[in-house]
Each structure stands twice: as structure tokens, then as C-alpha cells.
Amino acid sequence: MNGRMQPAEIEKRSFAIITKELGARTFPAGVEEVVKRVIHTSADFDYADNLCFSPAAVKKGKAALTAGATVVTDTNMALAGINKGMLAGLGGRAVCLMADEAVAREAKARGVTRATVSMEHAARMEGPLVFAIGNAPTALIRLHELIEEGAVSPALVIGVPVGFVNVVESKERFIGGDTPYIIARGRKGGSNVAAAIVNALLYQLVEREGF
Amino acid sequence: MNGRMQPAEIEKRSFAIITKELGARTFPAGVEEVVKRVIHTSADFDYADNLCFSPAAVKKGKAALTAGATVVTDTNMALAGINKGMLAGLGGRAVCLMADEAVAREAKARGVTRATVSMEHAARMEGPLVFAIGNAPTALIRLHELIEEGAVSPALVIGVPVGFVNVVESKERFIGGDTPYIIARGRKGGSNVAAAIVNALLYQLVEREGF
Numbered sequence: 307m308n309g310r311m312q313p314a315e316i317e318k319r320s321f322a323i324i325t326k327e328l329g330a331r332t333f334p335a336g337v338e339e340v341v342k343r344v345i346h347t348s349a350d351f352d353y354a355d356n357l358c359f360s361p362a363a364v365k366k367g368k369a370a371l372t373a374g375a376t377v378v379t380d381t382n383m384a385l386a387g388i389n390k391g392m393l394a395g396l397g398g399r400a401v402c403l404m405a406d407e408a409v410a411r412e413a414k415a416r417g418v419t420r421a422t423v424s425m426e427h428a429a430r431m432e433g434p435l436v437f438a439i440g441n442a443p444t445a446l447i448r449l450h451e452l453i454e455e456g457a458v459s460p461a462l463v464i465g466v467p468v469g470f471v472n473v474v475e476s477k478e479r480f481i482g483g484d485t486p487y488i489i490a491r492g493r494k495g496g497s498n499v500a501a502a503i504v505n506a507l508l509y510q511l512v513e514r515e516g517f
Numbered sequence: 518m519n520g521r522m523q524p525a526e527i528e529k530r531s532f533a534i535i536t537k538e539l540g541a542r543t544f545p546a547g548v549e550e551v552v553k554r555v556i557h558t559s560a561d562f563d564y565a566d567n568l569c570f571s572p573a574a575v576k577k578g579k580a581a582l583t584a585g586a587t588v589v590t591d592t593n594m595a596l597a598g599i600n601k602g603m604l605a606g607l608g609g610r611a612v613c614l615m616a617d618e619a620v621a622r623e624a625k626a627r628g629v630t631r632a633t634v635s636m637e638h639a640a641r642m643e644g645p646l647v648f649a650i651g652n653a654p655t656a657l658i659r660l661h662e663l664i665e666e667g668a669v670s671p672a673l674v675i676g677v678p679v680g681f682v683n684v685v686e687s688k689e690r691f692i693g694g695d696t697p698y699i700i701a702r703g704r705k706g707g708s709n710v711a712a713a714i715v716n717a718l719l720y721q722l723v724e725r726e727g728f
Contacts, residue, residue: 311655311683313630320681349679349704350561383709386597419524444522468560470531472522493560498594498709 336364370461387501421445429458440500443476466495547575581672598712632656640669651711654687677706
């Protein structure tokens, strides 16, 4: 144990351990980096099985990020975890409307969750939108409705809310659909997982592909 | 699935499911709420086995919080996840020094991690200190050294870094020691888990015990 080991070195060794423990399992390029980073952030190898990717989801997500996408989160925790410097370097930004006063007021007046209203407001934003939902199934449910209504066409939906009520069903709505998605099937997920997936895309672009 | 179900109702039903699935397992009062909230935030029942509590750790942590403790985190994600309104209502606050410029400068000059330096700076703060470490094993290692040197005497150490390098060892240093602790043994943990444990103590105080 060495207190002088730097985070970059720790991370490199961590990924080597993850690779070794995944053994003979293989993933498509791009997908592999996402799966490993989620395992890195959770120490939970279940994500090697849970994570589902629509065709070319990683490619489409990265294309949106290089086009200056807005990443919409449903918690300030996910917002805090996203590498916003790297995102800004690509011309993008990350937002969370959960603490927005107008959202809170409207949610109260209508008797719906703030997560629901925050998705409606986010859907009106300009430019490519990447949704990173790590907490609220009601956000994911409302987002799916908005897509079906034609009100929004996300470049990518990262659907990884965690929990026991409505969560599994909210995620299943996207599986096999036309909207590009990265979904953690089942109960698991979280704001940390949502941020890790966004960062896995950013790191591929900035550290490997030279954007 | 009901988009109008409010978060408080979802949470209540979630805890009922967690209680049911824990089956015959029992935990001491106070501990039970912490274990269940961590499972609620991760959907990972491993925490029913991983979490280790020193004698009266929950009681001591709550006593510190009612005395206006400063909660020191090692990530802005954990900071974002803590219920800061409730903490402020008890006269406390939460801080993360990882993005502090003086910390960054000193870490670079000395060739150590920012996590290490942030613990040294936090150790000098006044009043009861609760450390909530969800990410950096080097933070936990340096904190243990500072305790051994007599430089700090935390009211509670929440030691739940996640990962594959140095993490298990950093947590084991505290097990059986004199400093009150809540430790997630093994590789698992995270900023979300650290925040959930702090919140579990706050909710006990504010919602149940009327502080």
C-alpha cells in the first residue's frame, strides 16, 4: 500500500484487475470501456450482465457529445460526478433541473414529481440531448412518453435508475425501441452509474480519439 | 405504474420490499435504518453483510450531528448527495476540500494525492468531525495515520471507498480500532453509499427523534 500512488496509476491497475476478473468475456469496442468503468465505480460485476446497449448506442452517444450535446441528469449527484471540464471542452454542458424553482412550483401545482416536470422542461432544450437518469423512474417514464408524443428525440438515453418500485418497468420500456439507449436492466443503477457512463464516453473521445 | 406516485410513497414501498427480502435477518435499532438505506440507494443486498459498525457507532454519529458536526467528504458527488438542509437545521455543515486550490497546489508540490492533503486540512477543523469517505482509499489511509498521530479524533468515520487497489486494506485498518466507524468491508462502496449513510443518521434524528 503506497500513499504516494497517484489516482491515474490506481485507475490503471484497477482496470487491469477488472479485465482479468472478467476472464473470457468479450464486449464490442466502446461498450467494453463503458462496462468496465461502471464496474470500476461500483465494484459490482453484475453490470457486465445488466448493461444493455441498443445498436451503435456508444457511437451515437459520442457523436452527440462531439456535437456539443446537453447532458440532462435527474440528480445533482450525477451532475457532480460528470467530468464537466471535458464536456465543456467538446462544447457541451450538463444540467439538472431538479432544484429549479419553476420546476418545483409546477410539480407541486400539478401533483406530479419534480422528475416528471424536469424531463418536460429539458425536452424543450435545443441541440442534441443526452439523458442520464440514475435515480427517478418517473423521469424515465415521462421521458418515454415525451418520445412517443414526438416532443423530444434524444441522441442517447442512459437509463439507470436504481430501486424497487417502478424501476424495472421504467427501464424495460426502452429495450428494443428506436431511441438509442444504454440501460442497466433490473433494480441496480444509480447516480454514480449514470455519471460513470457519461464519463466513459467522454474519456474515449478525449483520451483516446483526440477530440 | 403510476407517474403520480410521489417520492415519499415510492420510498415507503421500497423500504417495505427491502424489509421483506431481508427476511429473518435482524439488526440493532439505528443500524437497521443505515443498512436499509444503503440497500435502497444501491439495490445491492450485499451491504447487509458488508457493513460493519463499531460499538454504538450510530449513537455516536448522531450525537455529533446534533452537536453541529462538520461532515467531511472526499468527493463532490458525496457532498451533493447529503441532505444539507437537514444538516444545517442541526447546526452542521458538509465540506469537500478536493477542489480546494490550496489543497491541489500542496498535493502537486509534495507528490501526494489531493485526497491525502484534503484529510490533513480537514483534520485541523474545529468542532466534532464526521468523515464520509466514499472514493479515495488514500484519504482513508491518511486519516488513519492522522488519528494514530493524535492529530484528529473523529466523532465517526464512514469508510466506504469503492475499488480494486488499496481499498480493502484501507478499510481494514479501522476494524476493531478505537475510532467509531461504519465501514463497508470489501471492495464495494461509493460516494452514493457514503451520502446514504450520512442521510440515514440525519433522517433518524430529524424525522423520528424530532431534532
